[in-house]
Amino acid sequence: MNDAKIAGAAHPAAGFRPPITIIYIVGNTHSGTTLLNRVLGAHPEAINIGGTKNLQSFHAGLKKCSCGAARAEECPFWSRVGAEISERYGRALRDLHLEPGWSGFAADYVQFAHAVCTVSGARIIVDSSRDVVRLRHIRSVGGIDVIPVHIFKQPRAQHASYRRKGQGLGATIREYWRVNLKAVRHNRPDSPMIVVPYEAFCRDPARYVATIMAQAGSCMHRDQLERWGGADLHVLGGNRMKFAKSSEIRLDENWQALPLMEAVALDLTCLPLALAMQWKARGAASAPA
């Protein structure tokens, strides 16, 4: 825990107990980010909000909350977050500058996080915005702790998921490198990330959940493995996994049906990166905080 950052948490939202912790998930779409988000968010001290990057689309009417609400005012959760921000800071939720690079991002992100925690009663926010640029900005915000988690699939499995959505082999290879290379480069001793191989997570989720929750200053809760599918959600973004009611974690092995030439091409182009991520994952999972 970073005492300097906590000490710097002097903020108008003084009624809320610090520190707020953000578990920030990085990874490709369809790499298990939504599943991991749901499992982590099932902890009694945590809330899964999907991705803050989706708030702009939500405000613009392009994305709905998982409860079906098309506008924040129609959602029982986001309307309360909006009311909290309005009451405490005299601003509207839609006016917060929550896009990386916008002036005032740091102060507005803290206001946003405090409002989410006040309304939900949680102290841990699981944000699966997935991109490293936003992570870098959130890490520079004082007054909150950030735990970055990088989840990845093996190249064949990632392509099998993309292929189901109609994506070609070339696009998979580009996306695999684009997203994961940024995460690998960000994962340095001075900005470490917990690396989670999707396949290993499905086989032994407790190992990874315990590691992440320990970093968040908490312990794994049984609901995270047994009842993550039962929670009411107000999630922005994510795939169909956000609607899952079952709490079963099942390894998707559709990659076994890939054409041989595509599988070989994936191995030749992406395996070195996958091995590098696998290597970083060994360190993270074997040495929980």
Ligand SMILES: [Zn+2]
């Ligand atoms: Zn909602």
